[in-house]
Amino acid sequence: MNYSRNELLHADAAINQLRNAIYHLARFMAKNNIDDKKERMQRIGKNISKTYIKYWSPTELVDLNNIRDVIATIYKKVLKSSISVELNENEQLIIVNDTNCALCKYEYDDIQIAGCEILLGLISEFINIININSKNKTILLIEPLKIQESKTFGNKYCVQIFKYKIEGGM
Amino acid sequence: MGIVQWLMKKISKAFGRNTSSLFYSLIYREILKEINEITKDEELSLLVMREVGKQAAMESCERHSAIFKFMPGSPDKVVDYFELLWVVVFGKELEELDYEEISEENSIYNSYLLKIKHCPICASYGTSPEDTFNISKLGNKTEGMACGLCGMLQGVANFILKVKKNNYRIKIVEQKCMGKGDNCLQLLCKIYDYNEWKKMTQLKLKDKTLSKVILESDIEEEVIQKNKVDLLDQLQESFSLDKLEELIDEPLENIKKRIADIIRDKLNMEPEHFFDYFRNYEEDMIRIIGFLLIHLLNENGRFIEKLLKNETIAKVAGYFFKQLKEMVLLFVPLDVVKDYHNLLIKFLEGLAPNEMVENIKNYSGRDDINFLFEGAQIALEDLGINFSTLKENIWEELNQERENGLLSPEQSIINKTQENFPKIIQLFQEIAMLINEFLTLPIRVSISEGHYGLKAAINSVISEEEGLVGSIKNRFDNIFNNIQALRE
Numbered sequence: 001m002n003y004s005r006n007e008l009l010h011a012d013a014a015i016n017q018l019r020n021a022i023y024h025l026a027r028f029m030a031k032n033n034i035d036d037k038k039e040r041m042q043r044i045g046k047n048i049s050k051t052y053i054k055y056w057s058p059t060e061l062v063d064l065n066n067i068r069d070v071i072a073t074i075y076k077k078v079l080k081s082s083i084s085v086e087l088n089e090n091e092q093l094i095i096v097n098d099t100n101c102a103l104c105k106y107e108y109d110d111i112q113i114a115g116c117e118i119l120l121g122l123i124s125e126f127i128n129i130i131n132i133n134s135k136n137k138t139i140l141l142i143e144p145l146k147i148q149e150s151k152t153f154g155n156k157y158c159v160q161i162f163k164y165k166i167e168g169g170m
Numbered sequence: 171m172g173i174v175q176w177l178m179k180k181i182s183k184a185f186g187r188n189t190s191s192l193f194y195s196l197i198y199r200e201i202l203k204e205i206n207e208i209t210k211d212e213e214l215s216l217l218v219m220r221e222v223g224k225q226a227a228m229e230s231c232e233r234h235s236a237i238f239k240f241m242p243g244s245p246d247k248v249v250d251y252f253e254l255l256w257v258v259v260f261g262k263e264l265e266e267l268d269y270e271e272i273s274e275e276n277s278i279y280n281s282y283l284l285k286i287k288h289c290p291i292c293a294s295y296g297t298s299p300e301d302t303f304n305i306s307k308l309g310n311k312t313e314g315m316a317c318g319l320c321g322m323l324q325g326v327a328n329f330i331l332k333v334k335k336n337n338y339r340i341k342i343v344e345q346k347c348m349g350k351g352d353n354c355l356q357l358l359c360k361i362y363d364y365n366e367w368k369k370m371t372q373l374k375l376k377d378k379t380l381s382k383v384i385l386e387s388d389i390e391e392e393v394i395q396k397n398k399v400d401l402l403d404q405l406q407e408s409f410s411l412d413k414l415e416e417l418i419d420e421p422l423e424n425i426k427k428r429i430a431d432i433i434r435d436k437l438n439m440e441p442e443h444f445f446d447y448f449r450n451y452e453e454d455m456i457r458i459i460g461f462l463l464i465h466l467l468n469e470n471g472r473f474i475e476k477l478l479k480n481e482t483i484a485k486v487a488g489y490f491f492k493q494l495k496e497m498v499l500l501f502v503p504l505d506v507v508k509d510y511h512n513l514l515i516k517f518l519e520g521l522a523p524n525e526m527v528e529n530i531k532n533y534s535g536r537d538d539i540n541f542l543f544e545g546a547q548i549a550l551e552d553l554g555i556n557f558s559t560l561k562e563n564i565w566e567e568l569n570q571e572r573e574n575g576l577l578s579p580e581q582s583i584i585n586k587t588q589e590n591f592p593k594i595i596q597l598f599q600e601i602a603m604l605i606n607e608f609l610t611l612p613i614r615v616s617i618s619e620g621h622y623g624l625k626a627a628i629n630s631v632i633s634e635e636e637g638l639v640g641s642i643k644n645r646f647d648n649i650f651n652n653i654q655a656l657r658e
Contacts, residue, residue, distance in 0.1 A: 016187050020225070051300045080187075102189050
């Protein structure tokens with residue numbers, strides 16, 4: 001009897017080599033003249049969330065009161081990262097500072113895309129699925145905005161930025 | 171599993187960058203899907219995935235090349251360390267591995283079949299709508315979902331062989347895939363001669379799609395590596411994990427085996443034949459060991475030889491050596507000496523002719539020590555200590571120097587002191603001897619305690635898990651778990 005995904009949920013794996021594989025995938029994309037690499041990377045993250053959430057979910061509803069905690073919990077449980085989350089309510093931005101990004105570690109001169117694009121897709125999809133499945137009329141939805149800084153580009157840490165909006169309501 | 175292999179696994183796990191295994195499995199699936207999105211051909215996607223895995227592993231290895239220099243250098247040994255490779259690649263313990271050796275007539279190395287009961291890549295594959303990579307489109311002869319993992323394992327294995335300057339390479343191919351419905355993940359590890367391997371790589375470069383992931387530097391790199399020689403390269407010749415493992419697991423048997431190999435390789439004769447030359451000259455053989463020990467110590471920078479060029483230092487060292495020779499049996503308990511004598515007999519059993527072993531059994535441990543010191547003395551004479559000019563002890567030497575000086579007819583305080591100097595020396599000598607004798611007992615006790623304590627501790631181990639080793643392993647487990655937790 002093979003492992004189940006439920007069992008994998010409770011185990012850890014070293015991502016080091018698979019992290020490198022992401023950049024080799026990016027090179028393969030570039031050599032095949034793929035232009036929408038960012039969207040494809042984010043799609044990877046979104047697909048991961050769609051499957052992952054069937055086995056684990058941090059909460060049943062995400063709103064502005066708990067969004068910072070929910071994001072920190074996802075990073076901790078899924079990526080084993082301790083991050084800090086800032087909320088910019090004026091511009092409706094969520095800013096994640098990740099000093100030990102699971103998908104970015106080394107600077108690459110030949111790569112113009114950060115591995116943590118995947119995390120933009122992963123986090124936004126995770127939260128959107130939770131909220132869409134909730135029975136609340138007013139829901140918070142988030143979408144990937146940009147990777148502001150990344151170790152892949154030579155920065156000291158990764159800064160992932162999301163845009164949020166509130167949908168539904170009165 | 172050997173203790174060194176176990177420790178390496180712990181270190182690899184503790185210092186790897188961990189994520190949840192489910193995330194690992196899903197990101198792996200997504201990479202394969204993205205490749206397939208480009209190739210639109212499932213079988214070709216597997217080949218590309220394998221290359222991506224291989225390149226990813228090689229990249230990691232290049233960054234930590236020093237560690238891999240201490241891994242075993244022959245292909246069959248590398249396969250022995252498959253569990254360790256699995257932890258390096260996947261960061262997870264390998265559970266339930268069956269291992270089968272397949273003889274290969276045209277190769278000096280056999281192939282290996284590895285059957286793994288649990289595959290993290292195929293876990294629950296096909297149960298989610300996102301599992302869109304269509305396994306059913308794969309032919310029976312193609313690899314399965316774990317091809318990328320195979321590429322990684324192969325990448326690490328061949329990196330080790332490359333840094334160890336070995337002329338063989340390993341191909342790890344997935345033969346059975348649980349995603350395809352097989353009952354296990356089955357990997358075939360086949361060993362190729364380097365030239366044959368190079369031809370295979372060049373053929374792959376000609377493939378239009380594969381050439382987009384295979385780096386041409388793959389081949390050039392082999393040549394560059396051969397010219398690199400650093401301190402680690404030299405160290406790894408003597409210390410690799412498999413050698414350490416063997417020495418720790420069965421020290422005496424492995425030292426015997428290694429010495430037998432050296433005698434066969436360097437002297438082109440069987441060990442028994444070699445030791446037969448010393449039959450009835452067993453005393454000389456032990457003296458030679460003492461002699462060689464000193465010369466071996468001197469080999470490192472000829473430090474002893476340079477030091478003994480100074481006449482005073484040579485004299486002091488000579489007296490120290492003489493004192494040590496006389497006192498050693500006062501300090502080291504006879505039972506301990508006897509144990510080491512028995513160890514020497516065990517060492518020679520099987521290596522030397524029976525008659526020689528019987529002759530050595532007639533000596534005592536005390537004799538062994540005397541012979542060793544005699545041999546060492548000859549070596550020290552070669553290196554600059556003239557033992558024939560030394561007095562009975564250092565105090566007489568100091569006394570002699572005073573007697574050689576001329577005495578002034580006028581008896582000043584200084585002169586009186588000089589006159590009394592031999593008596594002062596005599597007094598110091600007696601006090602020093604008294605302290606020595608007082609120290610004899612506690613030193614004997616501590617040596618005995620250390621020797622028998624260690625012996626008792628080792629002999630009292632009931633099983634690996636229950637005994638000292640098990641307890642130390644648990645302690646290390648806790649330490650590494652804490653390191654891992656801290657890093658997270």
